[in-house]
Amino acid sequence: MNAAVRLICVFLACLQVARAEVSAYDQIAFSNVGFAGTYTPVKKFSNIDADDCSCEVGDPQWFSGTNAPVSSYLSVHFRGPLKLHQFAYYDSPSFDVSSSASSSDFTRRAYYNASAQVGENVTFLTAAGDSSKCLGKALTYAGSDGTSKASSATLLQDNNYISSDEEFIIFSNVSCPKSGVGKGCGYYRQGIPAYYGFGGVTKMFLFDFEMPRETQSNSSSIEFYDLPAIWLLNDHIPRTAQYPTNPNCSCWASGCGEFDIFEAMNGTERDHFYSTFHTFQGIEYLGTGIQSYGYIPRDTRNAMRGGAIFDSTGNVITFLSNATKFDSSLSYNDIHSILSAIPSNETYSSKLMSISATAPSTTSKSSGFSLTTSANGLWYYLFTAVTALAQVFVI
Ligand SMILES: *[C@@H]1O[C@H](CO)[C@@H](O)[C@H](O)[C@H]1NC(C)=O
Ligand SMILES: *[C@@H]1O[C@H](CO)[C@@H](O)[C@H](O)[C@H]1NC(C)=O
Ligand SMILES: *[C@@H]1O[C@H](CO)[C@@H](O)[C@H](O)[C@H]1NC(C)=O
Ligand SMILES: *[C@@H]1O[C@H](CO)[C@@H](O)[C@H](O)[C@H]1NC(C)=O
Ligand SMILES: *[C@@H]1O[C@H](CO)[C@@H](O)[C@H](O)[C@H]1NC(C)=O
Ligand SMILES: *[C@@H]1O[C@H](CO)[C@@H](O)[C@H](O)[C@H]1NC(C)=O
Ligand SMILES: *[C@@H]1O[C@H](CO)[C@@H](O)[C@H](O)[C@H]1NC(C)=O
Ligand SMILES: *[C@@H]1O[C@H](CO)[C@@H](O)[C@H](O)[C@H]1NC(C)=O
Numbered sequence: 001m002n003a004a005v006r007l008i009c010v011f012l013a014c015l016q017v018a019r020a021e022v023s024a025y026d027q028i029a030f031s032n033v034g035f036a037g038t039y040t041p042v043k044k045f046s047n048i049d050a051d052d053c054s055c056e057v058g059d060p061q062w063f064s065g066t067n068a069p070v071s072s073y074l075s076v077h078f079r080g081p082l083k084l085h086q087f088a089y090y091d092s093p094s095f096d097v098s099s100s101a102s103s104s105d106f107t108r109r110a111y112y113n114a115s116a117q118v119g120e121n122v123t124f125l126t127a128a129g130d131s132s133k134c135l136g137k138a139l140t141y142a143g144s145d146g147t148s149k150a151s152s153a154t155l156l157q158d159n160n161y162i163s164s165d166e167e168f169i170i171f172s173n174v175s176c177p178k179s180g181v182g183k184g185c186g187y188y189r190q191g192i193p194a195y196y197g198f199g200g201v202t203k204m205f206l207f208d209f210e211m212p213r214e215t216q217s218n219s220s221s222i223e224f225y226d227l228p229a230i231w232l233l234n235d236h237i238p239r240t241a242q243y244p245t246n247p248n249c250s251c252w253a254s255g256c257g258e259f260d261i262f263e264a265m266n267g268t269e270r271d272h273f274y275s276t277f278h279t280f281q282g283i284e285y286l287g288t289g290i291q292s293y294g295y296i297p298r299d300t301r302n303a304m305r306g307g308a309i310f311d312s313t314g315n316v317i318t319f320l321s322n323a324t325k326f327d328s329s330l331s332y333n334d335i336h337s338i339l340s341a342i343p344s345n346e347t348y349s350s351k352l353m354s355i356s357a358t359a360p361s362t363t364s365k366s367s368g369f370s371l372t373t374s375a376n377g378l379w380y381y382l383f384t385a386v387t388a389l390a391q392v393f394v395i
Contacts, residue, residue: 036064080162197235
């Protein structure tokens with residue numbers, strides 16, 4: 001820590017420096033998370049079983065404040081190769097990772113334990129339902145293997161394993177109200193089991209999991225070969241369409257929120273977990289997102305424990321620490337002993353840009369799609385509206 005390398009630079013220059021020095025850390029921290037903006041919710045699907053299936057979007061919805069838009073209800077997504085041993089979700093009235101005086105305890109509000117077959121406030125869903133040209137497969141309850149279809153809520157079995165490309169999702173057990181734009185869960189696909197994700201500005205997700213090396217051989221039919229991930233989505237996304245062919249069929253492309261906690265990005269870096277915000281906070285390309293330029297190493301042989309903390313002041317930390325525990329309440333000191341038990345104690349920090357919430361722009365691109373503005377009131381942030389300096393601290 002004495003030999004601190006400290007870089008302060010304007011955003012673009014900083015990216016270049018940081019990219020060249022990408023290396024392994026035990027925690028990744030983002031600060032200044034949250035901004036004021038809008039996204040367009042889905043208003044209606046038409047002919048979802050036909051070739052001319054389409055989706056209509058509603059008026060832009062505003063979000064603002066600390067951690068926004070990731071301060072909304074989030075569904076928790078898992079992609080193999082993966083085994084999930086434990087999962088927990090916590091909230092807190094106030095938590096500041098750097099000040100015990102302004103921190104209250106985190107209280108566990110959801111828990112899954114594979115070996116004990118305990119499931120509290122969790123519902124496992126997977127996309128094993130009817131297929132639609134524009135929406136993809138509908139959500140169903142997941143069977144005990146995580147990927148088959150069940151007729152009612154089912155706990156994942158002990159020693160569960162999903163392979164490359166296979167996915168399941170955890171929601172809370174709180175049922176959604178009726179579907180409709182502006183209602184609690186927004187407009188959603190008919191006939192799906194619809195539950196809220198996990199809410200709150202200040203929250204924490206913990207995982208005890210394995211991401212072993214894929215054993216089946218690679219083929220062109222596998223899109224994410226040996227590229228496991230754990231990530232969070234605005235829970236409206238999976239209830240409409242997680243992988244739509246038309247961007248209007250989910251609020252993702254208009255920036256309602258995604259945060260990738262541990263994600264292996266590509267074959268060359270399959271043992272590196274990156275953390276990424278896919279929001280429009282200071283960037284134009286949603287698909288690229290605001291990615292950490294450091295990574296957390298993936299252990300393919302042992303169970304890993306860690307998670308993501310969203311504090312009340314816009315700090316978001318992802319970490320792996322064997323000291324992670326899943327107690328029903330975790331204090332500031334507990335969290336600090338979890339974080340400080342990481343052997344090398346290195347943190348990669350990146351400050352998100354402060355952006356102006358008053359600058360309507362012309363055109364913006366997101367992953368693969370081009371969205372035009374104005375007509376329907378969609379608007380985005382100009383790169384030039386950036387006011388803050390980005391900072392990279394390598395401690
Ligand atoms: C949950 O699982 C872990 C191991 O995965 C086990 O050690 C622990 O005792 C279990 N906890 C409860 C409350 O059942
Ligand atoms: C949801 O989970 C909580 C915690 O386990 C439990 O007390 C409650 O009964 C569950 N509600 C439903 C509707 O299953
Ligand atoms: C379950 O999670 C939901 C979503 O965050 C939360 O509103 C609810 O209070 C939780 N239930 C319990 C029993 O903690
Ligand atoms: C798996 O195969 C695909 C194409 O079939 C290729 O793009 C990818 O790089 C391969 N991955 C690995 C880890 O070999
Ligand atoms: C998306 O919705 C907007 C507004 O309703 C519409 O103008 C646009 O054509 C739609 N795009 C697609 C690809 O359907
Ligand atoms: C793999 O992903 C990392 C992180 O996004 C990126 O820096 C690197 O350029 C990618 N490598 C390839 C070969 O695409
Ligand atoms: C974490 O614990 C596992 C056993 O569960 C062990 O094999 C691994 O080496 C530990 N990792 C670190 C970094 O201490
Ligand atoms: C890690 O950092 C914490 C807090 O800065 C410190 O208390 C702890 O001693 C450090 N641990 C190691 C192994 O350096």
